[in-house]
Amino acid sequence: MQKALVIDPVKCTGCKQCELACSYVKEGEFNPAKSRIRVFDFHQDARFVPYTCTQCAEAWCQRACPVDAITTNEWGVKEVHDGLCVGCKVCIIACPFGTVNYNASTGKVIKCDECGGDPACVKACPTDAIIYMDVEQAGFGKMRQWAAKTDTAAQATQ
Amino acid sequence: MGWTGQVLRVNLTKGTCTPEALNKDWAGQYLGQRGLGSKYLVEETDPKVDPLSPDNKMIFATGPLTGTCASTGGRYSVITKGPLTGAIACSNSGGYWGAELKFAGWDMIILEGKADKPVYLCIIDGKAELLDASEIWGKSVWDMDAWIKSRHQDPMMHVSGIGIAGENGVLYSCIINDLHRAAGRSGVGAVMGSKNLKAIAVRGTGGVKVDDFPAFLAATSAAKEVLAGNAVTGEGLPAFGTQVLMNVINEAGALPTRNTREVQFEGAHDISAEAMAKPSGKDGKPNLLANQACFSCTIACGRISKINEEHYTVRNKPEYWHASGGLEYEAAWALGAATGVSDLDALTYANFICNEQGIDPISFGATLGAAMEMYEDGALTDKDTGGLKLNFGSAEALTQATELTGKAEGFGKELGMGSKKLCDKYGKPELSMTVKGQEFPAYDPRGIQGMGLTYATSNRGACHLRSYTVSSEILGIPEKTDPLVTDGKAGLVKAFQDATAAVDSAGLCIFTTFAWTLEDIAPQIDGALAGEWSVDRLLEIGERVWNLERQYNLQAGFTAKDDTLPKRLLKDAAKTGPAKGLVAGLDKMLPEYYAVRGWTEDGVPTNETLSRLAL
CATH class of the missing domain: 1.10.569.10 (Aldehyde Ferredoxin Oxidoreductase Protein, subunit A, domain 2)
Known part of the structure; x- marks a missing residue:
């Protein structure tokens, strides 16, 4: 079963626990600047939006890589192999969403790999704004919200 | 660990930015943030200094947990001599700025002197420089924030600074970071303005490490569970904010x-x-x-x-x-x-x-x-x-x-x-309605007697955040006491003051203490820092910080006569509500408070108390 990180910005409070958890797991320290997931603050609209790689089925980063350093694992997750990555950054240019980034201290690119199936950001989020679930069910929560707005009883009495 | 070990000393008169090592001995005795910043201020300035003169210094200090995943671990304090009060000022703020300073590699900034024209301090990781602020002098905090981010082409920067009020010496002007988080009280913004310093902009891309990651993560995770499961921190505050109190305090007859x-x-x-x-x-x-x-x-x-x-x-x-x-x-x-x-x-x-x-x-x-x-x-x-x-x-x-x-x-x-x-x-x-020149906040001491002693003895002038006995007297945290009586309040106020001074020195928010006691906090600090950090050690540090601040104020010229309340609270009884007919019974609490503090009848720490606390 492929899983996906499903993000609900309405629940996000901007605490950045996800960035702290991600950077600890990946870098061994608390360092939001190196986090694979980032929370953006749209202050004037009262919105916080966590954002990270969605693991495209046809991944442009992977297509662009000249040394085949990005591979797809059995869960559909795109992984960067540090031993192969030459830091050319073509994948950063190719990614339409900006979720592949460069780590100047290692000379490699970094991106979300869903922590091998147990994402640290999900466990750290205090409001369940980030959940990890069956990718084929990913839209059903939102679908259900819209379904609830369909007032068939009101139509029946018209 | 918990610390970067680096302090940035900025001499505004000379225009220099110089790194120096954090004094680890002092950090062992005063923990960080409020305590450690106050220690630096006490050691480096004359308590009689004019707060708005170049001889006053101001210190932006983080705590050991600032920049970590400990819940609320993002805070910093501004410590200086306050122009509203003439007492030691320590104003604490949240937002993102404090953590960003840590990520840039700095535990603390010490600002001294006065720039000859408006400047702002720009810190990008290890590089710190004073830049011309003539284009933002006279602008609001919001316009300044946008200008700095645009100028450096970096929307991820965090800015702490003053608006027009601070430039013009409004005596209760704040320092605002992240647009609406404030080091709010005692006029720390006016001190910044008097130094011709408009803002401190920070961008940090480094990391923060702790001494023992597994122990730290276990302690912080357990403590987060406590916050989530508590009715105040898990439900009331997220849903209603601190405004959850408005109707409660009004019904208690304690809304001034x-x-x-x-x-x-x-x-x-x-x-x-x-x-x-x-x-x-x-x-x-x-x-x-x-x-x-x-x-x-x-x-x-x-x-x-x-x-x-x-x-x-x-x-x-x-x-x-x-x-x-x-x-x-x-x-x-x-x-x-x-x-x-x-x-x-x-x-x-x-x-x-x-x-x-x-x-x-x-x-x-x-x-x-x-x-x-x-x-x-x-x-x-x-x-x-x-x-x-x-x-x-x-x-x-x-x-x-x-x-x-x-x-x-x-x-x-x-x-x-x-x-x-x-x-x-x-x-x-x-x-x-002031104590030591500072306006008191939203709790009437006639209806919540402990708050009368809190205001009268607060080291930064009237303040609720130095010993929030409302927790006990109204909310029953950690245990319920009667808000209308004075019995037992001296010991209660001292206990809250010491514990709060420790929390304020850690990098944590005081609101955690609706759910946490020092039993929840000590293991987090112990995981972050080298050495042994017990509840007793934190309480001793809290008491040391309190007495350090008291000594500063006594040397600045305050006496026991300043440990008082406005006559209206002492003479005019409350007209309605549960406290109808009551005045603030400060006279019944203050002598006992001095005694439990180990101070003389004139409110001066005895030699025994000072030597017990290694002061």
């Missing part, structure tokens, strides 16, 4: 109203959390749009609000139609109950202006309340106020006065002196 003439406000419900959540705008949206967390905080009590676009304050000002920091309880009380105004949108607008220009809404609202009483008594005339009709309950008076004070124009200049100097000037010193 119209310059503390009364203890209950008939308009309390209209300015409460419940009112903020009610649909009001033409778009059907409520005042409150969302709650916001500060860095690393799993409580998220911050309010993000919007003013109704039809409201008179903003009808022709689309620049105020966006969301920003909304009313917290203290601001809603000061701008509302203290002035008798119950127009929620007017309060929200005044709060926006306080954030935009960097003024402390507590001191401002309380000062305006005093001015309103003088105006209604005839001590202030239209000629004095420049035509402002300062009647209690007038929303127009509130919003106009806020605009004038934020820009230090007209009668706003007089309001900017604070209530003590204002009431002295117009011959009504008894109408100033």
Whole structure:
């Protein structure tokens, strides 16, 4: 079963626990600047939006890589192999969403790999704004919200 | 670990930025942030220094947990001598700035001297430099924040600085970071302005390490569970913010109203959390749009609000139609109950202006309340106020006065002196609701007796955040005490003061203590830092910090005579509510407090106490 990180910005409070958890797991320290997931603050609209790689089925980063350093694992997750990555950054240019980034201290690119199936950001989020679930069910929560707005009883009495 | 080990010393007179090593011995004795910053201030400055002179220093200090995943671990404090009080000032702020300073590789910034022209300090990781601020001097905090991010082409920067009020020496001006988080009290913004320093902009891309990651993660995870499971930190604060208190304190008969003439406000419900959540705008949206967390905080009590676009304050000002920091309880009380105004949108607008220009809404609202009483008594005339009709309950008076004070124009200049100097000037010193020159906040000591002793003995002038006995007396945390009696309050206040001083020195938010005790906090600090960090060690540090601050104030010229309350609280009984007929029983608590502190009858720490605390 492929899983996906499903993000609900309405629940996000901007605490950045996800960035702290991600950077600890990946870098061994608390360092939001190196986090694979980032929370953006749209202050004037009262919105916080966590954002990270969605693991495209046809991944442009992977297509662009000249040394085949990005591979797809059995869960559909795109992984960067540090031993192969030459830091050319073509994948950063190719990614339409900006979720592949460069780590100047290692000379490699970094991106979300869903922590091998147990994402640290999900466990750290205090409001369940980030959940990890069956990718084929990913839209059903939102679908259900819209379904609830369909007032068939009101139509029946018209 | 927990520390970067680097302190940035900035001499504004010489224009130099010099790194130096953090004094680890002092960090062992004073922990960090409030305690450690105060130790540096005490060692480096004369307590008799003029707060607004170049000889005063100001210290921006983080705690050992700032920048970690400990819940609320993102805080910093500004420590200096306060111009509103003449006492030691330590103002604590959240948002993201403190953590960003750590990520840039700095534990603390020490600012000394005075720049010869307006500058801002720009810190990008290890590189710190003073840059020309002539284009932002005279601009609001919000415009300054946008200008700096644009100038450096970096929207991820975090900026802490002053608005027009701080530039113009409003004595209760704040330092604001992240647009609406404030190092709010005692006029620390005026000190920054006196140094010609507009802002400190920070961008950090480094990491923070702790001493023992597995132990630290176990302790912080367990502590987060405690916060999530607690009714106040897990439910009340996220849903209602600190405004959850408005109706509660009003019903307790402890909501100081119209310059503390009364203890209950008939308009309390209209300015409460419940009112903020009610649909009001033409778009059907409520005042409150969302709650916001500060860095690393799993409580998220911050309010993000919007003013109704039809409201008179903003009808022709689309620049105020966006969301920003909304009313917290203290601001809603000061701008509302203290002035008798119950127009929620007017309060929200005044709060926006306080954030935009960097003024402390507590001191401002309380000062305006005093001015309103003088105006209604005839001590202030239209000629004095420049035509402002300062009647209690007038929303127009509130919003106009806020605009004038934020820009230090007209009668706003007089309001900017604070209530003590204002009431002295117009011959009504008894109408100033202050202790050591600082306006007291949203709890009437007649209805919550412990808060009377809290205000009287607070080292930074009247303040609720130095020993929040409301927790015990109203909310029953950690155990319920009777708010109407004075028995046992001396020991209660001391216990809260010492524990709070430890929390304020850690990098954590005091709101965690609705759920946490030091038993929850000590393991987190122990995981972060080398050495053994027990509850007893933290309590000893808290008591050491308290006495260090006390010693500074005594050397600055304060005496036991300043440990008092306004006559109104001591002589005029509450007229309504549960405390009807009661005055603040300070005389019954103060001698006992001095005794439990190990101080003389004159409020001076004895030699035994000082040597026990290694002071």
